[in-house]
Amino acid sequence: MTQAPVPDGLVEAFWEYERALMSDDVPTLDRLFAPGPATLRGDANGLLVGHDQISAFRSSRGGAPQRRIVQTHVQTVDDDHALVVAVTELARGGRGQQTQLWVRTGDGWRVSAAHVSVPAPAVDTRIWRLVGDPLVPPIDSGPLDGESVAVKDLYAVRGQRIGAGNPAWLAGARTEPVHARAVEQLLEAGASVRGIARTDEFAYSLAGTNAHYGTPPNPQAPLRISGGSTSGSSSAVSLGHASIGLGTDTGGSIRVPAAYQGLFGIRTTHGAASTYALMPLSRSFDTVGWVTRSAELLRRVGDVLLPPVARNPAAELVSVPGLTAIASEEVAAVVDRYAAEHGAMRESWDLTDLPAWLQAFQTLQAWEAWQERGAWIAPRLDELGADVRGRFEAAALIDDERAVAAQDQVDEARDRIRELVRDRVLVLPSAASVAPLVGEGLDAVRTATMSLTCLAGLAGLPAVSIPRRTPAGLPVGVCLVAAPGRDRDLLQLAVDLG
Incomplete structure (x- = not known):
């Protein structure tokens, strides 16, 4: 260590820490x-408090x-405080840096704040399966010139395979002869494909916690899950690796x-955007969607992927306390405030059948x-990862008779939900909670969230998620749901109301 005098006992404490870290x-x-509660540790993934x-x-x-430690430097603050900066060399290659503020206590020297930096990977394989600069250039010039796309690993990209979030599937997959139509439309509009982004296995999850490739980071809520199954595409957009996440x-x-x-x-109206050369999960409910960092770009992508339809400028907003109450208190408060600020009428719906609707959907x-x-x-x-395996094991036990009964109930729910929404715009939470911490149990969160998200799925409705924040700064989604075919109206409303 340099810059003497160094306080007594600090060197020994530093090396004890280093040995403990390596073991x-x-x-x-x-x-x-x-x-x-005031001790700090930070790195590129976020700050722990x-x-x-x-x-x-x-x-x-x-x-x-x-x-291994390459260099160390000490800046003594006083007899009881010192800043230690260490240059490190990783076994896998590259150099990093560690900065620690040490404080002398009655029990010896302790770290009160630390920041760690290591070389960034060439490719974050939690986010990307393949990435290029670009991977696929634009086909033509158009309204999306200069934009880049993270393509969920369910869409065909010519010359590549579809991996579907599972290495065994990828190993046996064919090379795709053509682009999926949605990918082709984006390329024709001037966008490039930045790369093929990770998805939950076979898109059968809402968490983003892929057992094979890891959990893509959530830069807006560090140490919390990214959400799925459009997980990699969303993280890529959130991090600025791409401007459009196709999912x-x-x-x-x-x-x-x-x-x-x-x-x-946006989740588009069922059947509104082309699903050609898109690997399906459940054809009754699968829809094309995308994420962006701005409402304006979300709308511009819609101009490319959605069919031209007559606009319906009606924007009477309605909120349903019984739906909002399904969410956690912090999420419900944000959604209620948004609804009130934009003049949404509060309306009571009979939600007695909602649990049965969700069960039929699932x-x-x-x-x-x-x-x-x-x-x-x-x-x-x-x-398969344990969570997705469990869902497929349960799916294998569903016979045709149960499926027919579920289809009948889905048809009834579709009609009823459309009657309730009519030509208005429903305001509700996009998800029932803020992003859970990595490692938290997710079953209860998944059930509550799907109680909300299944409404648009059952009725085939478009839904736009608008970002907001809790008082603590965590992201929350406010969802706007409208009648079938009103995708462009919702996209414009997202621009107008933000």
């Missing part, structure tokens, strides 16, 4: 970090990258990551998913 000695690391958060992070990460929405797979990551997103979705993928998945269940 993943969590108890020693916990002891050497100052107790209390408080000893408890830091300890939980260490316990779950499985050790730090192996490294799908079956049960919320655009609206949930948009809500969790503070993005604008039953028919599962049955269709098994019809699509069951023959391939049945002998390969061990090659």
